[in-house]
Each structure stands twice: as structure tokens, then as C-alpha cells.
Amino acid sequence: MRQAFRASLLHCLADPGEGSAPSAVEFIEDGLLVVENGIVLEAGAAPTLLTQLADNTKIVEYNGKIIVPGFIDCHVHFPQLDIVASYGEQLLDWLNRYAYPAEAKFAHLEYAREIAGVFLDELLKNGTTTALVFGTVHKHSADVILQAAESRGMRLIAGKVLMDINCPEELQDTPESGYAESKALIEQWHGRARLGYAITPRFAITSSDQQLQAAGRLAREYPDVWMHTHLAENKAEVDLIAQRFPKSRSYLDVYDQFGLLRERSVFAHCLHMNEEDRQCMAAKGGAAAFCPTSNLFLGSGLFDLRAMRAANIRVGMGTDIGGGTSLSLLRTASEAYKVLHLQDEALPASRALYLATLGAAEALYLEDKIGNFESGKEADFVVLDPAGSSLSKRRTDVATSLEESLFALTMLGDDRNIAATYVAGKRVETRERQ
Numbered sequence: 384m385r386q387a388f389r390a391s392l393l394h395c396l397a398d399p400g401e402g403s404a405p406s407a408v409e410f411i412e413d414g415l416l417v418v419e420n421g422i423v424l425e426a427g428a429a430p431t432l433l434t435q436l437a438d439n440t441k442i443v444e445y446n447g448k449i450i451v452p453g454f455i456d457c458h459v460h461f462p463q464l465d466i467v468a469s470y471g472e473q474l475l476d477w478l479n480r481y482a483y484p485a486e487a488k489f490a491h492l493e494y495a496r497e498i499a500g501v502f503l504d505e506l507l508k509n510g511t512t513t514a515l516v517f518g519t520v521h522k523h524s525a526d527v528i529l530q531a532a533e534s535r536g537m538r539l540i541a542g543k544v545l546m547d548i549n550c551p552e553e554l555q556d557t558p559e560s561g562y563a564e565s566k567a568l569i570e571q572w573h574g575r576a577r578l579g580y581a582i583t584p585r586f587a588i589t590s591s592d593q594q595l596q597a598a599g600r601l602a603r604e605y606p607d608v609w610m611h612t613h614l615a616e617n618k619a620e621v622d623l624i625a626q627r628f629p630k631s632r633s634y635l636d637v638y639d640q641f642g643l644l645r646e647r648s649v650f651a652h653c654l655h656m657n658e659e660d661r662q663c664m665a666a667k668g669g670a671a672a673f674c675p676t677s678n679l680f681l682g683s684g685l686f687d688l689r690a691m692r693a694a695n696i697r698v699g700m701g702t703d704i705g706g707g708t709s710l711s712l713l714r715t716a717s718e719a720y721k722v723l724h725l726q727d728e729a730l731p732a733s734r735a736l737y738l739a740t741l742g743a744a745e746a747l748y749l750e751d752k753i754g755n756f757e758s759g760k761e762a763d764f765v766v767l768d769p770a771g772s773s774l775s776k777r778r779t780d781v782a783t784s785l786e787e788s789l790f791a792l793t794m795l796g797d798d799r800n801i802a803a804t805y806v807a808g809k810r811v812e813t814r815e816r817q
């Protein structure tokens with residue numbers, strides 16, 4: 384069925400950079416997004432396109448709203464939904480005190496299934512249509528989240544966590560079981576519907592050398608499968624890595640030695656890296672997930688976007704729930720602005736949009752499928768409502784330019800500003816709205 388959506392259209396064609404390059408962003412004030420069978424046919428000026436549409440095309444009007452591509456979350460843990468906003472610890476203590484007990488509850492299949500559904504509904508309510516998701520060590524954690532994504536028609540990548548040392552015994556797998564279960568999950572899920580699999584070692588601290596080797600073997604055997612882990616988040620973590628791997632040049636080098644740094648490898652955080660690491664990551668095609676709410680909440684450090692992009696590293700944003708504090712990529716972008724401001728770096732609203740859409744698609748090597756409204760891409764999109772809250776309405780009412788309005792919306796926005804979310808051209812009803 385052919386449908387057309389009339390509103391202002393806004394999407395990125397490239398990285399606008401710190402100067403908000405106008406050619407990198409397309410804004411069509413009276414726009415029309417034409418969709419057929421879940422695919423974008425065309426995006427352009429409504430007065431022109433309306434004259435060319437077949438008579439039976441259904442037109443949906445969103446007056447005063449802005450349609451942007453669906454948001455993409457490059458790093459998030461669905462089993463940590465219920466420990467978001469847990470007080471007072473830095474990474475390693477936070478894992479022991481909050482994250483591991485929460486993940487242990489996922490031994491129960493029905494509980495895991497329930498949280499998977501709740502989690503995806505929360506993502507969609509926030510305008511997020513694709514995510515790269517950590518499960519738990521339990522094989523069925525990947526099954527339930529991928530099943531839930533399939534039933535919602537979402538493009539989603541997830542994996543069962545690999546961890547066999549330095550964590551509670553009940554959450555440990557073994558090099559052999561982790562390898563075999565990941566392989567079975569890849570065979571079952573990777574490439575099915577809109578789903579992908581990510582080999583998911585938690586971080587180098589919680590995997591033995593044997594397990595990192597097994598993960599590297601999987602990464603070689605399945606080059607189009609993703610690899611998803613954490614890197615250089617916290618100083619105590621970086622020190623532990625240096626002690627355990629004295630022969631490695633750096634933390635990144637540890638992953639590289641085990642064959643885990645390649646295209647489709649996504650590393651969350653990347654806070655404590657030097658230029659040699661950045662050049663190495665760029666050369667091998669690794670990508671970074673910038674998780675500002677988490678980095679501030681856990682007191683981990685500040686992500687250097689300018690240095691990462693100067694090295695040509697692919698970067699998307701991640702919410703990193705439960706270390707992060709919101710599933711909203713608008714709220715995440717607001718914190719990203721502040722993190723960069725502290726380092727004398729600029730984040731124009733158009734670049735924040737890029738990091739949440741096309742940049743994230745590039746980080747996931749999905750830019751041929753999602754991230755903007757080029758013809759032939761999948762029609763995942765969000766209807767932004769500048770008047771979603773009384774304050775955002777007042778502020779955007781007095782804005783004199785798109786950049787000003789979008790910036791205010793980025794600073795003030797949250798799920799109240801998401802009027803509708805569409806997955807493959809179909810409107811998703813989140814539970815609150817039913």
C-alpha cells in the first residue's frame with residue numbers, strides 16, 4: 384500500500400560537523416514522505432509531489448510537526464531496565480552491586496520475555512526504532528529480545544553476553560558453552576527478518592583468554608555478524624586491563640590481538656584512548672558508541688567526539704541503560720552537548736541529529752538501509768512534536784530558525800515530544816497510547 388506523510392521533513396545526508404554544514408542536512412518545511420511496503424519511495428516538497436501521487440494514495444497530515452528518521456541506539460542493555468538510576472557507584476562497584484543481581488534474574492525465561500517486551504515498547508515510545516542490545520549470559524536472553532523485535536517489525540541487533548571469569552558464578556558461561564550458544568543463536572537469528580546478531584563479550588575483564596579467543600574465532604567465521612563490547616570506560620577498569628595484559632599496547636590492542644577489532648565491531652564508551660588507538664580503530668573499521676548520560680552518571684569521563692571524528696571513526700550515540708539515565712536519544716543528545724561543551728567542542732543540533740540517525744547507521748554499517756530518507760531505505764521514522772510539552776512549545780514558538788528550534792527541542796525534549804513512531808511504514812502503538 385502506498386502512503387504519504389505530510390509535515391516538515393528533516394534528515395542528514397552527511398555529518399554536519401561542528402559548524403553545522405548546511406549541505407549535510409535537508410529540511411523541507413512543507414514536505415511529503417512517500418512510503419510503499421515499508422520502503423521510502425520519495426521525500427520532497429509536498430506541493431510538487433502531491434500532483435504526482437496516484438489518486439488512491441492515503442495521505443496522513445502532521446501539521447506543525449517534524450518528521451525525522453527513526454532514532455538508533457548504538458549501545459543499551461535491556462536486562463538493566465529496572466536498575467536505571469541506582470545510586471552512588473562507579474563502574475566496577477556498580478556492576479557488582481546493581482547490574483549483576485539484575486542480570487541474574489534473567490535465568491527465568493518468562494521474566495526475561497516480559498522485560499524484553501516492556502523494553503522495546505519503551506524504546507519505541509522514545510522514537511528509537513533500531514538498537515544494538517546487550518542481553519545477559521543466558522542464551523534465552525537473546526532469543527526473547529530478538530523475538531520481541533521480530534514481532535514488532537523492528538531492525539534490531541542483539542547478543543547473549545560472554546563472561547566466564549571475574550563475575551558471580553551464576554552468571555558465568557565457559558569458553559566452549561559461550562561459543563556454541565553464540566553460534567547457535569547466529570544460525571537461528573542473524574539475517575532473519577530485520578534482525579542481526581552481535582558476538583557480545585561483556586568486556587575483556589570478564590572473559591578468559593580462551594573465551595576471547597573463541598569470540599575471535601566466531602568473529603572470523605561470521606564476518607557479517609556484529610561484535611559488541613565495552614572499551615576504556617573507567618580508569619580503574621583500564622588499570623586492571625594493563626595489569627592483566629602487560630604485553631598489550633593498550634586496552635584496544637587487547638581486543639585487536641584476539642581478532643575482535645574489525646568492521647561491524649562496536650565499542651561502547653572509548654573514553655580513555657590515545658591517538659594511536661584512534662588511528663588503529665579507524666583503520667580496522669571499528670565504531671564507537673558515545674554514551675554521555677552513562678559517562679556522567681557513573682563518573683567515567685568525557686568522550687572526545689572531535690578527536691574521534693578527526694580520525695574518521697564511525698560514531699553513534701548510545702543510551703547505555705542502566706548506566707545511562709534515559710532511553711530518550713533527545714535527552715542523550717542534550718547531555719552530549721554538555722559533555723562536549725566542557726571540552727570546548729561544539730554540538731550543533733543538526734550534528735546531534737546526525738549522531739542519533741545517519742551517524743549511528745554508519746556506526747552499525749547499516750547506512751544502506753536506515754538513517755535518512757533516501758529512496759529505497761526502510762521507512763522507520765519519528766514524528767517530532769515541538770509542542771509536546773508546554774515549555775518546549777513556548778520555547779520553539781519564539782525560535783527564529785530551524786537550528787534554534789531543533790536545538791531547543793534537543794535540550795528540552797523527551798518522549799512527550801514523540802507524537803508517533805513508525806516502523807517500516809507502520810505506526811507503532813505504544814501501550815500508553817492504546
Ligand SMILES: [Zn+2]
Nearest residue numbers: 460613651703
Ligand atoms: Zn554498557
